[in-house]
Amino acid sequence: xxxxxxxxxxxxIDVDPNMPLLWALRDILGMTGTKFGCGMAQCGAxxxxxxxxxxxxxxxxxxxxxxxxxSTIEGLSASAEHPVQQxxxxxxxxxxxxxxxxxxxxxxxxxxxxxxxxDETIDSYMQxxxxxxxxxxxxxxxIKTAAKNKQSAFDYSLGKEVGGQA
Amino acid sequence: xxxxxxxxxxSRRDFLRYTSVAGGxxxxxxxxxxxxxxxxxxxxxxSSNTLNLFVxxxxxxxxxxxCHRSExxxxxxxxxxxxxxxxxxxxxxxxxxxQGLGDEAYGSQNTDGSRSIRRFYTTMRExxxxxxxxxxxxxxxxxxxxxxxxxxxxGMIVHKPSGKTLGFGELAKAASAQHVPQVxxxxxxxPKDFKLIGKPVTSVDxxxxxxxxxxxxxxxxLEDMLYATIERCPVVGCTVxxxxxxxxxxxxxxxxxxxxxxxxxxxxxxxLNGVAVLANNTWSAxxxxxxxxxxxxxxxxxxxxxxxxxxxxxxxxxxxxxxxRSAGDAYTAFDSANNTLSATYTVPYLVHAPMEPPAATxxxxxxxxxxxxxxxxxxxxxxxxxxxxxxxxSMVKVNVTLLGGGFGRKSKPDFSVEAAILAQKxxxxxxxxxxxxxxxxxxYYHAISAQHFQAGLDDSGxxxxxxxxxxxxxxxxxxxxxxxxxxxxxxxxxxxxxxFAIENLSCEVHKAPAHVRIxxxxxxxxxxxxxxxxxxxxxxxxxxxISTSDMWLNLIGEDRIxxxxxxxxxxxxxxxxxxNFPIETKRLKNVLNMLLAKSGANNSxxxxxxxGISVHRSFVSYVAVATKVKVENDKxxxxxxxxxxxxxxxxxxxxxxxxxxxxxxxxxxIALMGEITIKEGAIEQSNYHDYTVLRMxxxxxxxxxxxxxxxxxxxxxxxxxxxxxxxxxxxxxxxSGKRIRALPINKxxxx
Ligand code: FES
Ligand code: FES
Numbered sequence: 001x002x003x004x005x006x007x008x009x010x011x012x013i014d015v016d017p018n019m020p021l022l023w024a025l026r027d028i029l030g031m032t033g034t035k036f037g038c039g040m041a042q043c044g045a046x047x048x049x050x051x052x053x054x055x056x057x058x059x060x061x062x063x064x065x066x067x068x069x070x071s072t073i074e075g076l077s078a079s080a081e082h083p084v085q086q087x088x089x090x091x092x093x094x095x096x097x098x099x100x101x102x103x104x105x106x107x108x109x110x111x112x113x114x115x116x117x118x119d120e121t122i123d124s125y126m127q128x129x130x131x132x133x134x135x136x137x138x139x140x141x142x143i144k145t146a147a148k149n150k151q152s153a154f155d156y157s158l159g160k161e162v163g164g165q166a
Numbered sequence: 167x168x169x170x171x172x173x174x175x176x177s178r179r180d181f182l183r184y185t186s187v188a189g190g191x192x193x194x195x196x197x198x199x200x201x202x203x204x205x206x207x208x209x210x211x212x213s214s215n216t217l218n219l220f221v222x223x224x225x226x227x228x229x230x231x232x233c234h235r236s237e238x239x240x241x242x243x244x245x246x247x248x249x250x251x252x253x254x255x256x257x258x259x260x261x262x263x264x265q266g267l268g269d270e271a272y273g274s275q276n277t278d279g280s281r282s283i284r285r286f287y288t289t290m291r292e293x294x295x296x297x298x299x300x301x302x303x304x305x306x307x308x309x310x311x312x313x314x315x316x317x318x319x320x321g322m323i324v325h326k327p328s329g330k331t332l333g334f335g336e337l338a339k340a341a342s343a344q345h346v347p348q349v350x351x352x353x354x355x356x357p358k359d360f361k362l363i364g365k366p367v368t369s370v371d372x373x374x375x376x377x378x379x380x381x382x383x384x385x386x387x388l389e390d391m392l393y394a395t396i397e398r399c400p401v402v403g404c405t406v407x408x409x410x411x412x413x414x415x416x417x418x419x420x421x422x423x424x425x426x427x428x429x430x431x432x433x434x435x436x437x438l439n440g441v442a443v444l445a446n447n448t449w450s451a452x453x454x455x456x457x458x459x460x461x462x463x464x465x466x467x468x469x470x471x472x473x474x475x476x477x478x479x480x481x482x483x484x485x486x487x488x489x490x491r492s493a494g495d496a497y498t499a500f501d502s503a504n505n506t507l508s509a510t511y512t513v514p515y516l517v518h519a520p521m522e523p524p525a526a527t528x529x530x531x532x533x534x535x536x537x538x539x540x541x542x543x544x545x546x547x548x549x550x551x552x553x554x555x556x557x558x559x560s561m562v563k564v565n566v567t568l569l570g571g572g573f574g575r576k577s578k579p580d581f582s583v584e585a586a587i588l589a590q591k592x593x594x595x596x597x598x599x600x601x602x603x604x605x606x607x608x609x610y611y612h613a614i615s616a617q618h619f620q621a622g623l624d625d626s627g628x629x630x631x632x633x634x635x636x637x638x639x640x641x642x643x644x645x646x647x648x649x650x651x652x653x654x655x656x657x658x659x660x661x662x663x664x665x666f667a668i669e670n671l672s673c674e675v676h677k678a679p680a681h682v683r684i685x686x687x688x689x690x691x692x693x694x695x696x697x698x699x700x701x702x703x704x705x706x707x708x709x710x711x712i713s714t715s716d717m718w719l720n721l722i723g724e725d726r727i728x729x730x731x732x733x734x735x736x737x738x739x740x741x742x743x744x745x746n747f748p749i750e751t752k753r754l755k756n757v758l759n760m761l762l763a764k765s766g767a768n769n770s771x772x773x774x775x776x777x778g779i780s781v782h783r784s785f786v787s788y789v790a791v792a793t794k795v796k797v798e799n800d801k802x803x804x805x806x807x808x809x810x811x812x813x814x815x816x817x818x819x820x821x822x823x824x825x826x827x828x829x830x831x832x833x834x835x836i837a838l839m840g841e842i843t844i845k846e847g848a849i850e851q852s853n854y855h856d857y858t859v860l861r862m863x864x865x866x867x868x869x870x871x872x873x874x875x876x877x878x879x880x881x882x883x884x885x886x887x888x889x890x891x892x893x894x895x896x897x898x899x900x901x902s903g904k905r906i907r908a909l910p911i912n913k914x915x916x917x
Contacts, residue, residue, distance in 0.1 A: 015447075016418060016419075016449070016450070019447075019449045019450075020449065023447055023448050023449040026385075026448070027387075027393065027446075027447035027448050027449070028447060030387060032378075032381070032384075032385035032387070033377070033378020033379065033380075034378070035382070035384070035521075035522070035570070036384055036448075036523070036599075037521050037522070037523075037602065037854075038602040038853050038854050039601055039602060039603075039853075040602075040853055040855070042602075042853055042854040042855050043521070043602075043854050045521060072378065073377065073378035074377065074378050074379075076377070077377070078377060079377070080373055080376040080377050085376040085377070088376055089368070089372065089373070089376065092366070092368055092369065092372065092820055092824070094239070094369070094371075094372060094375045094376075095239030095240070095241075095571075095824055095825075095828055096237075096238050096239030096520075096521065096522070096568070096569060096570050096571045096572075097239070097371065097372075097374075097375035097380055097568065097570070098382060098520075098521040098522045098568075098570025098571060099521045099570075100375050100376070101378045104376065122862070123862050123863035124863065126862045127861045127862050127863045128861075129862070130521065130854060130859060130861060131521070131862075132519060132520055132521045132571050132573075132832075132859060133239045133521070133571055133828045133831075134827055134828035134829070134830065134831025134832055134860070134865070135824070135827070135828070136831065136860075136861075136862045136865035137827055137865065137867070137868050138824070138827070139862070140862070
């Protein structure tokens, strides 16, 4: 039995501890917002946060996340009011949308670490996230917008506005 | 406007049949023109005379508009409703997009060939105008006023003199009882009054994408569903010799091991030979698969080696081939030319690698099969699934999910066929999950190719002779198992339609047998033809000592319509009539001139930097691309890209822009790093680490310009790709003096 917190709620699952978190999320817990793109930490489609740090869930065995906090795209904010989601909306970023959960989760982590990233920082932080549709220019622009709009007190990792409602 | 008089008022039940969604009080249906594209040659004849486009209005005012095409990032689920809603004067916030099921009643649903908007623009406007007129009639009747006194606005009918209004919902029932107006009596909005067409309306699926609340093919989950993964033959045509059936079953949660039905050539969209492992989750299925210990009979194609194959093509392509279009006497003119040059260009095999690997889910019950799949071609899915199961296609229902990218891969229904076979064999819902490795190794590949060009110039630098040859395995082989040379449909993609005014011309083909499944990938044979022509024009310009843009303008010649048929080539023109969509040299030159003006590509650059340009017409649209690169320390950095597209009237400029950005990046991936190689018949690459695609740090600044035009809408998804590769290699030449004729660029430089 493996226990962890998923988007601030405790969960318990009884599966092979070698199973990567990605498959547990998708197949066992039915949380399909986190996508499968490569299975070997090459594309970033499966990016989630583990204790606030971005990880590739396709190579993260369940045994390694016991008792930790996992945040997925579903936990970011239900109605897309997180500043990163808002910036994505403003720039009309997605094409097919498949890579975008991973892109958004990486961007949130990036802005947590570097509140005002320059091009180079964005490039190096985001290069693990492939977008085959080619939305890179818009992702970059949206990250900058989010950084600009972020002056308000916003806890990126949890998607909760301090003093406001979740 | 066309003379389509077949818009009909319908029952809710009709709506249900084609969409799985109950219709509103007011339902209209009409016929869409059916068409089969050349690159889907084996598809069924899609033409059908049943009603196939629907609009329905609920009592609460919701306007449901059916999108019968597949969404894969190009914005079609937004673009199609935008057009209907425009003429309907609907309130966009009350528009609900309903995905059509796979049904031949829709006419062609093949979402490829960049045709969705081009094909249906007129019909969709008629549909909207018809519904609007019937709502107006209903309101006039209710108020007992002349129809001329009422008009539609933002989801309401307004009585002009009094200002009173009735919502569409309140009128839905009465509208359905109205007489359907003749198309010729309809009035249409003037483009200057458009509120939706030509506006950057936000994609209807966007909010869900941002919260992860989307269902792609990989995301489908049904109760009691089994997850299947299939070990497929590494060489096309090879068969299963032996495997360990028991070992996978020892893995926890693995429930079945099933050998796939043995198939023979032609490959079509049949399953590949292999063995499926089914489990209660994907991970266990993948674990079980590793224990199969497969033994294969590899068969003939194990002798295929892509490097040796390409070397052979390069050897033959310099010799005279079979002529498919000619003018004058290119050879005599070449021999008597003052100045000559020749060059051979090659492009390797490519694979689509959409972010979402293929996936399909199927249930088989009581002789009927229901499929959920990320498919570009629901009808082909329906037909191929029916064929594989031995049932009538009316017994197959196909639900189209969102597509995590398609690029042509998902118009091949092989993965749905696999799911259906396993659902039939197990009696349970089965999802076939393709891994990335499966996707890279078992694709329908863009053909490996060689092109040879030679030109003769007179002493004024004018080109007097032009010979071009191409050779690549044909898509048709996938369907016939025997075709061994490029076909007219493929030669119509940027080769036989050469738009140049040259007195002595010879376009030729060489044989090229196929050894892997050959398919169509975003812009198809335009990829190699655009690369070769765009490169050779640059080389000829250098030889003549003039700018590349001037050479383009010289070669294209004066304003005229180019008709390749007059020189013996049966040009297919993307399935469009030549009257409506001719090759117009004026538009080609216009995108080029606009590009030069906007990008500054003819300006001088710093040392080690250079601009490259190219221009190409495909999918009846015109695109010019300029790329600026820096070459330093054996490394190529792409600094910026500009493109100009003339796609006629544009429905959603923001989505056209995003498609252009995507096309630049797709084209850059091909140019810089796209390469599939084959040894002993098997694909050598397996995942994104060795089949690399462009990443953010390699993605340059991209600027898109859209030509404002009233011309009929052309294709948008694909035409941006063909000029990209040549613009990059030309830029590298101008920056460094090194000419790259064999793609990808990362074989010559680091990128
Ligand atoms: S699926 Fe995990 S990085 Fe690609
Ligand atoms: S939006 Fe399609 S892969 Fe990124």
